[in-house]
Amino acid sequence: MPDWVIVIGKSLLLITILFFLTKWLGKKQLSQLNIFEYISGIVLGGIVAIHTIEPDSNILNGLVAMAVWFLVPYAVEYISLKSKSFRNFTEGKSTVFIQDGKIMEDNLKKEGYSTDDLLEKLRDNNVFLASDVEFAVLEPSGTLSVLPKKENQPLTAKDLGLKLAPQKEPQAVIMDGKVLLEPLANLSLNTNWLETELDKMSVSIENVFLAQADNDGQLTVDLYDDKIAVAEPTEKPLLLATMKKCQADLELFSLATKNEEAKKMYEKNSKKLQAAIDLVQFHLK
Amino acid sequence: MTVGSQVKTCFSSIKSVEASLQMLAEKTYEQNSYQAFKDAEAIITEVKNDLQKQVIMLSKEEPQYN
Incomplete structure (x- = not known):
């Protein structure tokens, strides 16, 4: 058998296995991976890479290695789900950088962060003045979470003592000119209602690219023909x-x-x- | 406009408000909004009934303007 046939065969087999292994390892984003998960992912890829382009390599060895590099991280992940102390050990603990508005220099040093690094991380969080921060903690994943002092937090309706109407998610009722029956039924509305509302705006259903209804049954539409101005709901x-x-x-x-x-x-x-x-x-x- | 016709106009506006509230209450699927609309509708109905009496009374007082 020529080498290239072996390469094709091995590649297909390993790609399939790698696909399923990474799928089973979970849905965590690359940025959320801890260093151990990150490296085991790279090693898995490396094993596959070596065995696909090396026709003489023993595929069985490769499969065993992959199994080990899959099973150990999988087991670690499983146990850390169950046990908090094991989780602290494998994923590491978060480190407090700023507490009560004061920078913890010792913790910075321990994590190998310079003052510039800290300022950069704060700027990432839209904080340009370190004294605006009440509390900041370095997560095990390496991101800095920042709690600004109360007066520097964005104003919310709660702060103002405002009462707001509750809002549910709007439902798309027309997409690409086609009526979606299920969302309509969720709103306990029907196509007759939809036709009436569209008639009120004097648009035809074929011209509607997207129509959404909110929890009070108000309809907002976007048309294919962008030259037509649609009236805002005024009811x-x-x-x-x-x-x-x-x-x-x-x-x-x-x-x-x-x-x-x-x-x-x-x-x-x-x-x-x-x-x-x-x-x-x-x-x- | 005479007082009678002004009150009548207001009366029909109130009726329209009542109907709109009823419609909104039926259309919303949010429990809090539904309750608010229903409560408001009940108040408006009371106002409507009072105004109706007033409209009748005024039309008796000023029959020449009917």
Whole structure:
């Protein structure tokens, strides 16, 4: 048998085995691998490389070596899933670089990080001033996780005490001009509703590249024809505006009327309406 | 516009608001939003009933404007 046939045969066999081995070793990203997993991956590749281009090599030896280099990391991974102390041993522990806003010089030295390295890692996290950091820790994977001081953290709705309407994921209901029935059913809507909404925007279904519906059944579309401007959904802002207008009208009536009873009635209802507005306001934004 | 017709306009706006809220409540699949819309709808219905009485009363008071 000529050498090249052997090479082809071995390559195909080893590629298949390597494919499955790496698949079983898990879905971790390359950046999340610890040094041990990283090296065992390289060794696996190296074994395959040697045996594919070397026709005289004993393929059995190669397979045994691959099995060992697969089984040991696999076992290590399995045991470290079960045991915390073993995990600390194999994956290493994280190292605190900044605590209570103070840089731990000893820890930096221990991990072989210079001040420049630390500053670079901080800049990676969009921190340019080391004193902005409350706490920073070097993860076993080599990334630096940074907790900025409270005043340097981005403002959230929680900080402002704002109440926000809960939001569920929007569903794509039309893709490439074709209606997707399952997402529609998830929203408990049907094709009739979809046609009505599209009619309201006066677009035809064939012209829709993508249409998404949010949790309140508002439809947003993108068309193939980009020259057509699509109206933003106005239902909810319009409703809020109408409610506000009615409330103002009622207040006006109560000021205008001279009938005491009617005045009271208008005032009472204007207050009720205000309560209703407060209730739905943040759902309508 | 007379007071009567102004109140009538407001009354129909309130009716439209009620219907919109009802529709939104039926369309949403988020429990909190559903409850808020339902509660608001109940309030609006009370307001609507009061206004309806007022509309009837005003049309009796000013029959010449009907």
